[in-house]
Amino acid sequence: MIGDGGRMETRAINAAEFFAGIGLVRTALEPLGVRIVWANDIKQAKFDAYYANYPDAEDHFKVDDICDISGESLPSEIELATSSFPCIDLSLAGNRRGLLGKQSGMFWQFARVVKELPKKPRVILLENVHGFATSHGGNDLADALRCLNELGYSLDVMAIDARHFVPQSRPRMFIVGIAKEELPKNAHVGIPEISDVRPAWVRKIHEAHNENINMHYLDLPGLPEGPKDLGAVVEHNVPPGAWWDEQRVEAFVGSLSDGQRARFESLRTADRLHYRTAYRRTRQGVSMWELRRDAIAGCLRTTGGGSSKQALVELGHGREPRIRWMTPREYANLMGATDYKLVAGTPNQQLFGFGDAVVVDVVRWIGKHYLIPVLRPDNEPGDG
Template sequence: MDNAPIRAAEFFAGIGLVRTALERVKGAQVQVVWANDIKQAKHDAYAANFPDAEDHFKVRDIRLVEAADLPDGIELATSSFPCIDLSLAGNRRGLVGDQSGMFWEFARVLEGMSPRPAVVLLENVHGFATSHGGQDLAAALTRLSELGYSLDVLAIDARHFVPQSRPRMFIVGIEKDKLPPQAHNGVPPLSDARPAWVQAVHAKHRQTLGMHFIDLPQLPEGPQDLEGFVETDASPELWWGDDRVEAFVRSLSDIQKARFERLLSDDVVSYRTAYRRTRQGVSVWELRKDAIAGCLRTTGGGSSKQALVRVGKGSRAVRWMTPREYANLMGAHDYKLLAGTPNQQLFGFGDAVVVDVIEWIGNNYLLPVLRPDSALRKE
């Protein structure tokens, strides 16, 4: 069994970046045998990268999915359920919202599976932890506990792996009768993957729900700039004209403009990213202080798209970021951009997980639990 592929189901699969990450896990083969999403465009992007998708990817509302639809022998179920009702930028309806409420549908399918997956991995925004004063997270943890899972919570910012600020929380559930020897009870020590607010979640629920934690290595430092992630050979036609660049600069606040002018006078050319915001009813641009990207978002409109600024040596240029740059910033440098419009591609990446983060969790958490002997050989 230890040499057998880990059979996985990918709920809310999107364009397949969870699968991309799991297939990079060293020491054991992870085989996605079932995946679903409601959007045809995401299926098409997935299928362009994974030709076997036609055999297992179901374009279906999860409310129409039954446990009997899934194949037998699934050991790992992943769920990146919608974040819009949990995000601080969303409507904050929480798990009663039409989108984030799909967690309950995932749990319903999970309940009907026999046997259930030994491990589940859920991903969402940090707002999940504070939604309705923490009640939504408590309700989700309670439901998973009722299904027989011992639970762990992690918080990982993708900036440890790629030059993008993208904090996300993860819930790892392990069937209580399959907890490995390295699983600890109690409150985990403070670490970069378990900050104080994660400790507080463990402290609050460890007595009532059965929480555990597993020791993890320190997260890497991560790149500090966009070098290697920007398309330096992008078409010149993508760069904005002088009038549009001048309007960009005029919209900057005094503090932002001073930052821009300092970069402009530098003797090196650097890249920065910028978002368009609405401040007191006026649309303005804001330039990041550091040299990494802001959190990529789903492109529902111009304000959610991220612009790239190239500035230095007295030269300035601005354009929208490209789908390839979005892919690179999501850790998917080799992802094939063969399906969908550019805006659909941007949307797919903005709605996805960072490959390197899932790969790190896979190598340091999932593999040691599901294939301990393979994990030891890898070391």
Template structure:
């Protein structure tokens, strides 16, 4: 986009965050290259999330609206929004949830977001949606089809892809993304055939494109290969914690006792190794019995919102004959979400853990911003930055 006299357009990209949470989307968008992204409006239903957001972004004091999205009206939004992001609730879509899909009380909030888009004038040039892989299979794919159809009817051409955060941080966190671009703003490199299989478009994503390309407005843009990602927790573990954070011997022994025989063998091998290593562990209910499971690799499992038996992960330090176990800290949750510099100054420990478990990984959104959003919204700025 060129400015007056042929100069490059340096106008900030005006963005709105729906289901903004604690602000990790904004954290990511502020890091993108080639253009400034200015979040001018944000919304979430939880006051605790708003408090954490504003503690990190004080200017949001005036534009963060704490309100049920069902009560949000278009006059609440400022004019000129080019990018709208939506990480709507996943609980009804997740394989670990109730699978009620888009008729569920939580994930059904997608329809409220779509309703707001419908009445925005002009509509954002680009929308970015994020959710769990279970969105693709909910009600045998009918939920995703309905969501894509609603966005297509609003004038958006749609791309679907998937990114696992383990390519950026030591956390297994697979997520699917939908990018909608108003048809008049599609870039020249947009393709309208079926995308080839790649690390961001595995076979199941390709199948989504194949299924809907004849009936809906679908496109794809070639994206670079994802980085390999870290293989252990080095640099993500909080080295200095309060003395009482590590569990006492009897609790550690109870932890070990709850492990299965396979898990105990894994624990023992790490315990007797010549080097110190870290593993994460989480509780599972097997045949009605609560058991701890030690992760096989050196990265964390998917961080979840606190409030369930398997929701909070423990950190296990083993090697040279020594063993120690404790709960993971909010700072470690922040690090694993790519938010090393995030200020933990608002909310209780559980509220902080909940906020990160309910958020997006900063590095993933930054990568999407650099390779997809900014090139579409400010193509000339991107070209000049390369």
């Protein structure tokens, strides 16, 4: 289509956002020409956050249990379907019930809805934790790949750690399905070489299923190196009361192991300011705090138990240490959502929403280098 200025305009890519959460898939892909025409999540609080940032969600976001959604109720022309289905039953920190679990088993409902669509999406994108690959000895992933294959998709498996884009260690695996009849000419069939997005364990997945499931892979650029410290994401204008009092700081320091305390002191007496994140752990029945070795955040999680929340520790110049919980804005920054409006929900609901979301920069990278070239091969996506 030619615009008023004679410039070629690319038709938007209509997409459905399953398990949409607070909308970070939309945040990632919309600048690349993806238009969300349907979204779903079961939690009202997540819709509230989504709606605060995307008011048009009122027209297309369905707050409902996916079990009660039929494919026939979705818009007819969907080219891309994304699904960041619950990870709790797949996570190594979870119960490991796998796809038999009540939460992660929602994968089957996603597959059912796709099957019921009058016209299947040309491309699907799934995201979950690395534990998906080992759940029930790898059988859960094999069953999921077979299911998607039977729906008519050729499949590619990748792994990306968000630390290549933001100062957070957040390893995730991705499955890209392309309708078999639309597999691009530059797609390879066979076993991919080891690369940034396909490390040895991912290559083994391709090896294990290459002969009995339609698998493919695309050549992708290397991942960026990523930031090395938290400085750019720290929120400096927090209320004074956010910092812990002296007694609480002393309790924190008192719980450190000898090795942890040595690290703490080394940073405290350094000639520049350092930020570290810390988790509460239980070691041999004793609750204690542990600082990360590196200067990036650990994987953000949904708020719940004590080990799910990260504290921010400020050390350096020989000053008294300062410690506090990380803020919703810092969580947003660590998820690549620096412009996200924090106007809906309680702080805990905001922390939960980001801990349960995708990293914007990672999904945008996949969109730019994979999804858009497949869905709009003649279009050059903008920087993202």
